[in-house]
Amino acid sequence: MNKKSKKVLPLVRKPDFNFDNLDIHYLNNNPVATHFINSLHMIFPDGEKYFIRSVKAFSHKITDPELQERVRAFISQEAQHMNAHKKLWEKLKEQSIAADLFLRFYNYTSFELIEPFTRKFLGDEFPLAVTAALEHYTAVMAEVALYDNGEILRDVPLEMKNMLLWHAAEEIEHKAVAYDVYEEVQGSYPIRVAGMIYATFLLSFYTFLGQAMFMGFDRSINWFDIKDQTERFGTRTKPLFEGVFKNLFEYFQIDFHPDNRDNSKLSDEFLKDFSSDLSKKVVNN
Ligand SMILES: [Fe+2]
Numbered sequence: 129m130n131k132k133s134k135k136v137l138p139l140v141r142k143p144d145f146n147f148d149n150l151d152i153h154y155l156n157n158n159p160v161a162t163h164f165i166n167s168l169h170m171i172f173p174d175g176e177k178y179f180i181r182s183v184k185a186f187s188h189k190i191t192d193p194e195l196q197e198r199v200r201a202f203i204s205q206e207a208q209h210m211n212a213h214k215k216l217w218e219k220l221k222e223q224s225i226a227a228d229l230f231l232r233f234y235n236y237t238s239f240e241l242i243e244p245f246t247r248k249f250l251g252d253e254f255p256l257a258v259t260a261a262l263e264h265y266t267a268v269m270a271e272v273a274l275y276d277n278g279e280i281l282r283d284v285p286l287e288m289k290n291m292l293l294w295h296a297a298e299e300i301e302h303k304a305v306a307y308d309v310y311e312e313v314q315g316s317y318p319i320r321v322a323g324m325i326y327a328t329f330l331l332s333f334y335t336f337l338g339q340a341m342f343m344g345f346d347r348s349i350n351w352f353d354i355k356d357q358t359e360r361f362g363t364r365t366k367p368l369f370e371g372v373f374k375n376l377f378e379y380f381q382i383d384f385h386p387d388n389r390d391n392s393k394l395s396d397e398f399l400k401d402f403s404s405d406l407s408k409k410v411v412n413n
């Protein structure tokens with residue numbers, strides 16, 4: 129397997145989404161599934177802010193002008209994703225006190241306690257390694273989301289489904305940028321592996337904590353149905369967890385590169401239609 133980057137230059141798109149009409153259990157009337165997605169909506173924006181500062185910390189060290197340009201596009205795409213997920217926060221905060229409580233806990237522990245600690249003892253290279261690892265996660269999750277025209281998201285309300293698929297497609301489009309920066313400025317294999325282990329632990333912990341908090345504060349849950357709903361959630365998300373698990377280990381290969389895995393067809397197909405819809409929208413407005 130070669131370790132060559134395809135040097136894809138991401139394209140910045142600025143779609144606008146509207147989440148005004150969102151039921152409390154908008155996904156199949158299933159609180160377990162709904163709150164799982166809600167947790168991701170809460171985690172992504174500050175996570176993406178972390179990606180941006182991790183990559184930015186090394187932008188002065190990047191000598192390749194092509195990579196510099198890809199970094200700029202990566203930052204702009206992640207900023208758009210942040211804004212799109214944040215648009216949901218108001219609605220989720222209206223629906224549950226868990227949204228605010230979770231955000232406060234997540235920000236304090238991740239970015240005020242743990243991040244400075246890791247920077248101090250492991251250097252700025254460590255957050256960059258964590259970012260490259262999480263970008264592998266988002267690319268693998270994106271592949272599952274986009275597969276078969278977004279079949280796994282078929283019951284998600286249309287506006288949110290479009291947003292998640294757009295985000296997924298751009299995650300595939302820019303999947304190699306943070307990794308290429310890491311390779312250019314650091315490239316140590318043990319730190320890359322440590323970044324993946326750390327990323328796996330934190331991503332799992334906060335995702336399930338967020339889901340548990342939304343559920344714990346949800347007074348409209350019928351707890352007698354929860355076993356059934358958890359089973360249905362498990363069946364529906366099986367391809368996601370299987371996909372993530374199967375592809376996680378390729379990251380540990382010494383000659384791993386995100387572009388070794390060709391999933392660009394999925395994102396290209398979606399983005400082709402999406403971008404033309406978007407340009408129509410912009411022209412019409
Ligand atoms: Fe993103």
Ligand SMILES: [Fe+2]
Nearest residue numbers: 206263266299
């Ligand atoms: Fe990303």
